[in-house]
Amino acid sequence: MKIGTVEIKNRVFLAPMAGITDMPFRLLCAEQGAGLVYSEMISAKGIHYNNENTKALLQIDPAERPCGLQLFGSEPAVLGAIAQRLTADPSKINFDLIDINMGCPAPKIVKNGEDVYETVDNDILLEEVFETFLELFEESIEQED
Ligand SMILES: Cc1cc2nc3c(=O)[nH]c(=O)nc-3n(C[C@H](O)[C@H](O)[C@H](O)COP(=O)(O)O)c2cc1C
Secondary structure, three states, rough: OOOOEOOOOOOOOOOOOOOOOOOOOOOOOOHEEEEEEEEEEEEHHHOOOOHHHHHHHHOHHHHHEEEEEEEOOOOOOOHHHHHHHHOOOOOOOOOOOOOEOOOOOOOHHHHHHOOOOOOOEEEEEEEHHHHHHHHHHHHHHHOOO
């Protein structure tokens, strides 16, 4: 099957799990046949501000691909810029898909207003997030048609 331009060999995916789906775990799952694996949820703001702990979460190995990146954050422009940076640089190993975490109930996310869906004007924010992504990724979306 295909998601966008990404070929996926089967429909068995490893769900994103904070604290669990680090690179060694993803490699094991890919080795055992998972068609697609996902990172732990990673803060877009943490990447944006070059947080060292966040950087470590961005390591991926060619053997685990296709690999999706799950981002969380509440600023559409930051989410979009990071998604673009981590998928578009041909000199680096890039993530194949971006998943936006929209409903994480973890206290550290909700308390800091870092969750797109839980924030007050959630409909407006959701719209802004999707508009930003559709604009940034317009070319790759059109390629599939
Ligand atoms: C320990 C743990 C951490 C999780 N972390 C995330 C996360 O960071 N992002 C997310 O979207 N879902 C997270 N989930 C939810 C899973 O991705 C998945 O949707 C959930 O476990 C239901 O899938 P299942 O029915 O196959 O168990 C987490 C689940 C568990 C058990």
